[in-house]
Amino acid sequence: MKEENLCVLIDFENIAAGTEKAKLGRFNIRMVMNRLKEKGRILVTRAYGDWGRFAKFKQSLLEHGVSMMELTSYRGQDKNRADIALVVDAMELAYTREYITTFVLLSGDSDFTPLAMRLKELNKRVIGLGTKGSTSRLLSESCDEFIFYENLLRDSKSNESSQEESQPKTKKEAVEILVQTIEGVQKDKPGPVSVGFLKQSIMRKYPTFDEGEYGFSNFTAFLKAIQKTKKIVLLKDPRSQGFQIDMYQSEIDDIQLPEVPDMSIEARSLWDKLIVLKLNPTSHMIRHTVVHELVDHVVGVLVGHLWSGRLED
Incomplete structure (x- = not known):
């Protein structure tokens, strides 16, 4: 099974605002990273935003190896700055690091639809992640896979105890x-x-x-x-x-x-079929029947070969 190499790019304002708007609590980077690590090896993780505004998230992002790309606001004129920086980095990484096989975009913004489509043209797998209420259908349909944050939150509730410790x-x-x-x-x-x-x-x-x-x-x-x-x-x-x-x-x-x-995958498949049919492969009757049928089949094949040989003579 080939290991995938991932690049994770986070439009932090979009994802953080999306979780708050949907009343899902504080954005949980631990939960997201744990799910993505099941998909492959994460080589690059970058989050884009004004970290003066999102200072309360900095510690948890550092703990999970996220590089925070600072985009300081200037007189409130910061619209789309994070989006543009993320797109520029994504294209640079796609062209310069061929070993990256999968790009993960944490955002629900439809502005990233052209990026997702272009990455797919470059034979990169694209995974999106965002909240249901803040995700554009254009973006979700353009990705190879889209993960909703709400689904991660639901699945993680039964595993909260194991996620609290690193070991x-x-x-x-x-x-x-x-x-x-x-x-x-x-x-x-x-x-x-x-x-x-x-x-x-x-x-x-x-x-x-x-x-x-x-x-x-x-x-x-x-x-x-x-x-x-x-x-x-x-x-x-x-x-x-x-x-x-x-x-x-x-x-x-x-x-x-x-x-x-010691059972092979093929043998296990046959085993399972017998079990589903309520036939215990370990019973004396089943073993006797299988051996009997095998002997009959082998004998039949041998007799057939003998007769065909005689006819040819």
Whole structure:
């Protein structure tokens, strides 16, 4: 799974005013950055505004690595200054840093519609983020994906405890982070997640994460221990000989063999189909039937080859 390189550009006045206008409380940069880190590696993050007016946000922006581009007001004549500065920087980055694959625009302003369209012409993926009440349909329709701040706020309410700390202190917190990260990745790319990509996603959100602090020698050992709690399922990846991870499904995974980690993705797919049909693959009758049908098929093929050989003679 290829890792995306992100550039995040924030029209701060628009997004901050939008959250206040919609009575969503103070703009939560932590929540936004955590969601974007699930999408890829953030290389550039810039916020544009008059920081004399938004001084109360400066500390939280610094904590999350946001560069604040100062656009001081001059006699109130600051209309569109932030928009122009953001667009100029976006185009410069698009042409000079080819390794950036995705641009994230935090704004709902329709003035950024031409920028989104031009970035797409340059083969860049464009993600928009803004509030429902302050987002122009022109902009949202021009992006490859648009995330509404209200949806992030809704999803984050169940995860508030884990977002307050930069490093999980207990094994329970580490498990919660693991599950949340898998769910976040699968929002964009449904299906099993590779172990390597999952570890990268966790490290982007929690750079000091170390499974050794919870008594495990490596990340795979940590995952195998979590699998026993019936929260995740490990699947063998036939391409890399490593593992992939999926969320535990009680209606399918409750009757699995202990050897599930050695099961390939193709075998797991067939396994799931049998479970859905209420056929337990581990029962004596099912094993007998499968072996019997296999033998009959092989014998039939061999007999067919023999007869075809005789006819040719």
